Amino acid sequence: MSELxxxxxxxxxxxxxxALDNVDFSLNAGEIHSLLGENGAGKxxxxxxxxxxxxxxxxxxxxxxxxxxxxxxMEAIETGISTVFQEVNLCPNxxxxxxxxxxxxxxxxxxxxxxxxxxxxxxxMSRFHLDIDVTRPLSYYSTAIQQxxxxxxxxxxxxxxxxxxxxxxxxxxxxxxxxxxxxxELKANGMGIIFITHFLDQIYAVSDRMTILRxxxxxxxxxxxxxxxxxxxxxxxxxxxxxxxxxKRADVKPDSRITLQANHIGDSSHIKDISLTLKxxxxxxxxxxxxxxxxxxxxxxxxxxxxVQGEIILDGTKLNLTKPFDAIKAKIAFxxxxxxxxxxxxxxxxxxxxxLAVQSRKGFMKPMTRQEQTDLANKYIAxxxxxxxxxxxKAGELSGGNQQKVILARWMAAEPExxxxxxxxxxxxxxxxxxxxxxxxxxxxxxxxxxxxxxxLDEIIRCSNRIVxxxxxxxxxxxxxxxxxxxxxxxxxxxxxx
Amino acid sequence: xxxxxxxxxxxxxPKYIMVYATIGIFLIVYAFGAFMYSDKGFLTIRTFANLxxxxxxxxxxxxxxxxxxxxxxIDLSVGAVASLTGxxxxxxxxxxxxxxxxxxxxxxxxxxxxxxxxxxxxxYLNVPAFITTLTGMFFARGVCSLISRESIDIHHPFIxxxxxxxxxxxxxxxxxxVRIRPIAFINFNVILFVxxxxxxxxxxxxxxxxxxxxxxxxxxQSASLMGLPSGRTKILVYGFNGLxxxxxxxxxxxxxxxxxxxxxxxxxxxxxxxxxxxGTLLTGGVGSMIGTLxxxxxxxxxxxxxxxxxxxxxxxxxxxxxxLLLLFICIQRFVVTSxxxxx
Numbered sequence: 001m002s003e004l005x006x007x008x009x010x011x012x013x014x015x016x017x018x019a020l021d022n023v024d025f026s027l028n029a030g031e032i033h034s035l036l037g038e039n040g041a042g043k044x045x046x047x048x049x050x051x052x053x054x055x056x057x058x059x060x061x062x063x064x065x066x067x068x069x070x071x072x073x074m075e076a077i078e079t080g081i082s083t084v085f086q087e088v089n090l091c092p093n094x095x096x097x098x099x100x101x102x103x104x105x106x107x108x109x110x111x112x113x114x115x116x117x118x119x120x121x122x123x124x125m126s127r128f129h130l131d132i133d134v135t136r137p138l139s140y141y142s143t144a145i146q147q148x149x150x151x152x153x154x155x156x157x158x159x160x161x162x163x164x165x166x167x168x169x170x171x172x173x174x175x176x177x178x179x180x181x182x183x184x185e186l187k188a189n190g191m192g193i194i195f196i197t198h199f200l201d202q203i204y205a206v207s208d209r210m211t212i213l214r215x216x217x218x219x220x221x222x223x224x225x226x227x228x229x230x231x232x233x234x235x236x237x238x239x240x241x242x243x244x245x246x247x248k249r250a251d252v253k254p255d256s257r258i259t260l261q262a263n264h265i266g267d268s269s270h271i272k273d274i275s276l277t278l279k280x281x282x283x284x285x286x287x288x289x290x291x292x293x294x295x296x297x298x299x300x301x302x303x304x305x306x307x308v309q310g311e312i313i314l315d316g317t318k319l320n321l322t323k324p325f326d327a328i329k330a331k332i333a334f335x336x337x338x339x340x341x342x343x344x345x346x347x348x349x350x351x352x353x354x355x356l357a358v359q360s361r362k363g364f365m366k367p368m369t370r371q372e373q374t375d376l377a378n379k380y381i382a383x384x385x386x387x388x389x390x391x392x393x394k395a396g397e398l399s400g401g402n403q404q405k406v407i408l409a410r411w412m413a414a415e416p417e418x419x420x421x422x423x424x425x426x427x428x429x430x431x432x433x434x435x436x437x438x439x440x441x442x443x444x445x446x447x448x449x450x451x452x453x454x455x456x457l458d459e460i461i462r463c464s465n466r467i468v469x470x471x472x473x474x475x476x477x478x479x480x481x482x483x484x485x486x487x488x489x490x491x492x493x494x495x496x497x498x
Numbered sequence: 499x500x501x502x503x504x505x506x507x508x509x510x511x512p513k514y515i516m517v518y519a520t521i522g523i524f525l526i527v528y529a530f531g532a533f534m535y536s537d538k539g540f541l542t543i544r545t546f547a548n549l550x551x552x553x554x555x556x557x558x559x560x561x562x563x564x565x566x567x568x569x570x571x572i573d574l575s576v577g578a579v580a581s582l583t584g585x586x587x588x589x590x591x592x593x594x595x596x597x598x599x600x601x602x603x604x605x606x607x608x609x610x611x612x613x614x615x616x617x618x619x620x621x622y623l624n625v626p627a628f629i630t631t632l633t634g635m636f637f638a639r640g641v642c643s644l645i646s647r648e649s650i651d652i653h654h655p656f657i658x659x660x661x662x663x664x665x666x667x668x669x670x671x672x673x674x675x676v677r678i679r680p681i682a683f684i685n686f687n688v689i690l691f692v693x694x695x696x697x698x699x700x701x702x703x704x705x706x707x708x709x710x711x712x713x714x715x716x717x718x719q720s721a722s723l724m725g726l727p728s729g730r731t732k733i734l735v736y737g738f739n740g741l742x743x744x745x746x747x748x749x750x751x752x753x754x755x756x757x758x759x760x761x762x763x764x765x766x767x768x769x770x771x772x773x774x775x776x777g778t779l780l781t782g783g784v785g786s787m788i789g790t791l792x793x794x795x796x797x798x799x800x801x802x803x804x805x806x807x808x809x810x811x812x813x814x815x816x817x818x819x820x821x822l823l824l825l826f827i828c829i830q831r832f833v834v835t836s837x838x839x840x841x
Binding site: 072073078083088089090091093098102105111112133137140153 | 704709
């Protein structure tokens with residue numbers, strides 16, 4: 001196989017950190033090569049350097065033996081390197097067809113040839129087994145179709161190198177399989193594909209080789225059969241898996257007092273009748289499929305959606321929650337599912353993000369001094385191990401795992417009695433996951449009651465004292481966390497019987 | 499195969515919703531006028547032609563403004579630039595004795611130059627368009643007052659000829675062409691307006707530059723990641739809007755035959771209103787020339803209705819326009835959120 005792309009000795013320094021240190025990478029024609037590493041390991045930096053977004057301080061890039069130095073995304077595309085980013089980087093207002101061709105529309109008599117655009121787009125999408133109206137705006141379609149559109153664009157550009165940066169995070173199983181078949185087809189046509197994902201199974205399903213990065217250093221490049229999954233994780237994290245997940249369940253005594261109690265609560269639309277209790281220092285897991293009512297229940301407990309029936313009792317007093325502020329005052333905290341949309345305020349610094357809940361509870365008439373704020377922020381940065389040069393860095397510039405820690409810090413600083421975490425480990429890597437879980441359990445140890453919502457059953461089982469199982473917007477079972485298996489839970493989710 | 503060719507499917511494409519809303523509401527308002535005042539001649543071609551004649555200068559400016567708004571920007575300088583153009587022509591011909599074409603050329607250099615400069619500042623210095631063009635507005639208005647603080651009449655054979663030039667609308671009857679009754683005509687301004695709408699449509703629909711405008715308005719970051727020249731496009735859009743402002747200024751000078759340093763104050767807001775009730779999204783990415791054309795007509799039919807009524811104060815026109823604007827912003831909100839929900 002011929003070498004298509006080769007990156008040698010790539011070094012990139014950002015103020016204060018070496019993001020990449022002497023990293024080599026190579027890609028053959030007709031190969032799917034996975035790029036692995038934890039968040040912040042330097043995967044994105046390497047990709048950005050290849051696509052001309054970041055500029056390297058040292059190192060050389062060769063494409064088909066010729067040295068290239070892309071200085072802008074446009075230039076990278078022209079040299080034959082196309083990227084499909086995790087977040088769909090297309091224009092929602094343009095039609096599917098136009099998104100594929102904008103900037104390089106076929107012309108006829110010096111005018112855009114719409115007929116050809118729509119026809120060719122239709123052909124491309126049907127290659128992906130998608131029979132859709134390509135003249136409708138992109139925003140009209142699901143994320144999966146949007147993702148396919150951006151792949152279609154890259155394919156039609158006749159890229160030599162295709163970079164897929166977390167393309168599967170918003171796709172369901174069928175869509176993932178569809179994507180894989182497209183990837184295999186492209187590979188057969190001699191394209192080199194760089195594939196980045198957090199899902200280890202997917203790496204083994206399609207890749208030929210994998211390259212592992214850790215803290216900006218190259219760990220190594222391996223054939224897909226050379227490493228087992230456990231060895232792979234060990235190399236990514238730099239520690240053994242057993243050490244990473246050496247967690248101890250929260251210790252709850254049978255006579256611990258009940259902090260939060262919900263009796264037959266329901267909201268105006270979906271949830272009819274949910275009852276649950278939460279003890280001091282207990283971790284209660286919420287399992288169930290997406291859309292089973294987990295998030296809606298959490299929102300009711302936080303006052304984000306209004307309850308129309310039932311009651312919520314905290315420490316023996318009935319709460320009247322009409323808005324999140326009421327819940328915050330009652331010392332209930334909630335980390336929402338979509339941290340980019342609902343949690344982190346990217347343009348504010350880490351310090352300001354941490355201060356939000358504290359300040360909101362204290363009231364804005366009693367501001368904290370700058371020094372108090374800095375001390376508090378630094379305390380949590382150290383406690384949670386947030387990787388940042390200082391507390392004034394913008395939260396939006398942190399990696400996903402570190403952003404999640406900032407949100408955790410925000411609520412820890414507010415000293416809640418009840419903490420509700422909705423998918424706190426989604427989209428972050430395995431090391432950061434373990435750390436978030438450890439932090440949750442530590443908070444339980446200090447007497448906080450935690451509700452932990454997750455789609456990943458293994459982490460629910462690993463951490464929870466009790467597990468509430470939701471199905472079709474109802475609570476169908478509540479089981480003991482220490483004595484159940486994934487099969488038990490799956491069975492209940494599938495069949496609905498306790 | 500999906501039948502995208504089918505007429506029904508084309509018509510129901512959600513990208514046309516805003517245009518339908520504008521045309522629909524215009525037709526309703528027009529039909530209302532026809533029903534109430536047809537005896538006073540509301541339905542005549544003359545009334546319709548007058549909608550164009552009395553608002554052509556807003557329409558010409560709205561062509562450029564639509565493009566600016568589609569990129570997600572805004573330009574508050576258009577009224578002042580148009581007013582300055584009027585001052586250039588009035589002062590140049592009446593006081594300095596220059597030929598009006600020289601003055602118009604000078605205005606074009608000034609208007610396009612200022613537009614390009616503002617576009618450059620907005621893109622490369624990353625200053626919000628609102629602030630940048632507000633500065634441009636104060637600058638142009640200031641220069642107006644430097645030239646003269648009195649209204650200057652324009653007396654020049656060229657201007658008189660251009661302003662007086664009309665095409666009478668004819669009909670064929672009894673074997674010969676006769677002027678329709680009541681007499682209706684269109685003038686230079688109307689033709690310029692229609693030409694600008696056609697040019698604008700061509701740019702937006704048929705050129706890569708035009709499609710880049712939409713892409714930038716949809717998501718500027720994505721647009722540049724897709725390799726589109728966002729900086730160049732934005733600068734040229736503000737330059738083109740400068741051109742439209744100057745042409746609007748020429749058109750207004752022909753309409754009132756004078757230059758005044760305080761003319762067209764608030765004109766930029768009228769122009770933005772035309773574009774918005776024509777279906778242009780203030781957040782960018784959506785808009786069309788045909789929508790803007792109907793936006794101008796819709797906005798101008800209201801004062802016409804009030805005139806025909808004869809009993810209402812003209813200020814009711816402002817209130818009605820405000821309500822229309824509110825209605826359209828609500829429709830836009832609804833369209834945007836319902837599109838977002840399908841994800």
